[in-house]
Amino acid sequence: MxxxxxxxxxxxxxxxxxxxxxxxxxxxxxxxxxxxxxxxxxxxxxxxxxxxxxxxxxxxxxxxxxxxxxxxxxxxxxxxCPINLNSPPPKGCLKVLSYNTLSFGNFQKNEQGNVAIADYICAQHADIVCLQEAAFYGEENQENIQSLFSKEGYHYQWHDFCGVMMGVASRYPIARYEVICQSEGNGACAFYLTPSPQDTLIVVNTHLESMHLSSEERSRYHQIVRNLDKADEITGKRAVLEKIATSGRDRALQVNDLTQFLDRNKGRKLILMGDFNDTPISYAHHEICSRLTDAYRSTGNGIGRSFNKDAIYVRIDNIFCSEHWKPFAARIDASIPYSDHYPISAYLQPQEGKVSKEAFH
Known part of the structure; x- marks a missing residue:
C-alpha cells in the first residue's frame, strides 16, 4: 500500500x-x-x-x-492564480485599461441613451485604453463613440482587421502605428504615443488567434471539461479539440512575431495589453512574460476570470509592461455585463531614472 x-x-x-x-x-x-x-x-x-x-x-x-x-x-x-498583498497605487501612476468589447456590447444603451460600454470606459478615466473587437457597424455609431472619447480628452486611432476593429484611446498624442502581425480578424498593432515632445511610449494592442468555437462547440467544450471521464462519449469532441489545437499553433506564430518586435525594441518604454485567447499556462503567455512584467501576476489576486462564457473560467486578457514601470492594483472588473469579456486594468508607476514622471501629469 x-x-x-x-x-x-x-x-x-x-x-x-x-x-x-x-x-x-x-x-x-x-x-x-x-x-x-x-x-x-x-x-x-x-x-x-x-x-x-x-x-x-x-x-x-x-x-x-x-x-x-x-x-x-x-x-x-x-x-x-497569483496571491498578492493589496497594492494601492501611489500618486503619479499611469492608469491603463484593456477591453474586448464584443462590438461595443452590440451598442447596448444605458439610461442616459449613450452606448453603455463607451460610457463605462470614459468613467474609468484611464490614461490609455486598448480595445479589441471594436466594430462600429456604421458611421453614425463610430461618430458617437469618437464624440464621447473626444469629450473625455482622448486621442484615438483604429485599425481594421478584416472588419474587426482594434483601437487605442490615449490622453497622449498618437504619432503613428504599425501592424506587427495579422491573420484575418486577429493580430497585433504597435501604437507610438508621445507623452512629451522628447518622449515616445510604445503601446502594443493584441488580439491573438481565437479558438473560433461556435456556441454549440463551446457547449461541447463545456461538457468535455465538466465530464472528463465521459469525454469520449461526447459527440463532436474531436472537431472541438482540433480547432483548439489549431488556434494554439496559430497563436504561437503570432507570438513569435510579437517577441521579435519586443526584442527589436528592447530597452524602450513599452506597454503590451490585450486579449490573448490563451491561458496563463501557455506558450503565448510565457514568451511575453519572459520579456515583460505581467501586471496581474505581480499585483492581482485570484484566477481573474476575464472571459465570462461557458466553462472557460480563466484569465485570457493581460497587461504587461517593460522595466520602466512598476505595476499596482491590477484587477478584472467582473461587474460589467456588456461583453463576453471583462475589462482588465492596472496602474503603472514610472521608475526613477527610466521614465520622466512629469510626462504623466
Missing amino acids: KQLLSIFCWFTVLLLWGCAATVYIDPSDTSKYISLIGLGFPFCVLLVVGTLVFCLVLRLKQAFIPLFGLIACYGSLRDY
Whole structure:
C-alpha cells in the first residue's frame, strides 16, 4: 500500500510538471496538440492537492511528494492564480485599461441613451485604453463613440482587421502605428504615443488567434471539461479539440512575431495589453512574460476570470509592461455585463531614472 501510494503521488506530480512544462514548447515548431496539454493544468493541480490532503490524513510520510510537487511548480501556480498583498497605487501612476468589447456590447444603451460600454470606459478615466473587437457597424455609431472619447480628452486611432476593429484611446498624442502581425480578424498593432515632445511610449494592442468555437462547440467544450471521464462519449469532441489545437499553433506564430518586435525594441518604454485567447499556462503567455512584467501576476489576486462564457473560467486578457514601470492594483472588473469579456486594468508607476514622471501629469 505504501509503495503504491508513493507511485501514485509521483504520477500525479509528473502530470502536473508535464502540463507546466508545455509553456516552453512552441506548438508551431513541434505539434499543435502540445497546446492542449496546458489546458489540463488546473485539473492536475486539483489532483495533486487532493492527493496531498489524502496523505496528510492517512499517510503523513508520503505527503512530502505532492507538497514538493506543488512547491516546485510555484512559478506556474503564481502565473495561473497569483496571491498578492493589496497594492494601492501611489500618486503619479499611469492608469491603463484593456477591453474586448464584443462590438461595443452590440451598442447596448444605458439610461442616459449613450452606448453603455463607451460610457463605462470614459468613467474609468484611464490614461490609455486598448480595445479589441471594436466594430462600429456604421458611421453614425463610430461618430458617437469618437464624440464621447473626444469629450473625455482622448486621442484615438483604429485599425481594421478584416472588419474587426482594434483601437487605442490615449490622453497622449498618437504619432503613428504599425501592424506587427495579422491573420484575418486577429493580430497585433504597435501604437507610438508621445507623452512629451522628447518622449515616445510604445503601446502594443493584441488580439491573438481565437479558438473560433461556435456556441454549440463551446457547449461541447463545456461538457468535455465538466465530464472528463465521459469525454469520449461526447459527440463532436474531436472537431472541438482540433480547432483548439489549431488556434494554439496559430497563436504561437503570432507570438513569435510579437517577441521579435519586443526584442527589436528592447530597452524602450513599452506597454503590451490585450486579449490573448490563451491561458496563463501557455506558450503565448510565457514568451511575453519572459520579456515583460505581467501586471496581474505581480499585483492581482485570484484566477481573474476575464472571459465570462461557458466553462472557460480563466484569465485570457493581460497587461504587461517593460522595466520602466512598476505595476499596482491590477484587477478584472467582473461587474460589467456588456461583453463576453471583462475589462482588465492596472496602474503603472514610472521608475526613477527610466521614465520622466512629469510626462504623466
